[in-house]
Amino acid sequence: MDQVTHAIQDYYPEDFAHCFGCGRMNEQGHQFRTGWDGDKTVTIYSPKEKHKAIPGFVYGGLIASLVDCHGTGSAALVKHRDNGLEPEDAEDAPRFVTGSLAVKYLKPTPQGVPLRAVGTHEKTEGKKITIKVDVYAEDALVVTGEVTAVEMPDTFKK
Numbered sequence: 001m002d003q004v005t006h007a008i009q010d011y012y013p014e015d016f017a018h019c020f021g022c023g024r025m026n027e028q029g030h031q032f033r034t035g036w037d038g039d040k041t042v043t044i045y046s047p048k049e050k051h052k053a054i055p056g057f058v059y060g061g062l063i064a065s066l067v068d069c070h071g072t073g074s075a076a077l078v079k080h081r082d083n084g085l086e087p088e089d090a091e092d093a094p095r096f097v098t099g100s101l102a103v104k105y106l107k108p109t110p111q112g113v114p115l116r117a118v119g120t121h122e123k124t125e126g127k128k129i130t131i132k133v134d135v136y137a138e139d140a141l142v143v144t145g146e147v148t149a150v151e152m153p154d155t156f157k158k
């Protein structure tokens with residue numbers, strides 16, 4: 001799988017499509033897109049030259065953003081599938097925000113190759129969904145993370 005076909009972010013209502021990480025309407029943002037790959041979730045992103053920490057290596061904050069939005073997007077996919085729906089089945093996708101985010105940097109992440117964030121649904125507890133995230137640069141596991149995503153409360157609506 002080289003790219004995500006049906007991304008959950010393609011189905012967030014416009015008011016919720018401006019996230020710097022994953023908002024499809026934020027032209028300045030990363031526009032991460034997250035979809036299913038079997039029972040795993042996947043986001044593929046190629047860091048730009050400007051996303052460097054040290055020449056040749058990717059900035060860790062960018063990777064944390066990838067883990068973050070991959071986690072919230074994955075939680076939305078899980079909730080949707082629990083309701084019997086795939087992203088393309090409905091105009092309005094569930095929405096989650098980050099409750100907590102943990103990132104562990106195992107190896108320097110090389111620039112110039114696509115990154116693949118792979119998510120595993122760990123547990124659902126009420127409004128909370130926890131996703132384990134593994135980030136690969138080609139075949140190398142470079143970062144692991146965990147996101148606890150919480151269903152977006154009404155306080156996020158303006």
Ligand SMILES: CCCCCCCC(=O)SCCNC(=O)CCNC(=O)[C@H](O)C(C)(C)COP(=O)(O)OP(=O)(O)OC[C@H]1O[C@@H](n2cnc3c(N)ncnc32)[C@H](O)[C@@H]1OP(=O)(O)O
Pocket residue numbers: 012016017019021022068069072095096097098099100125126127128148150151152153
């Ligand atoms: C759709 C496009 C959006 C894309 C988003 C991309 C990712 C983001 O950048 S989101 C922005 C960053 N995140 C935020 O700003 C979130 C700020 N925090 C909040 O709004 C709230 O604290 C929020 C929503 C996490 C929880 O609020 P609320 O629902 O009122 O809490 P509450 O009802 O007390 O708790 C719900 C459950 O979540 C748990 N919980 C609350 N906060 C956390 C947390 N930080 N970590 C883990 N669990 C938590 C509670 O323990 C509770 O669990 P249980 O149901 O088992 O008792």
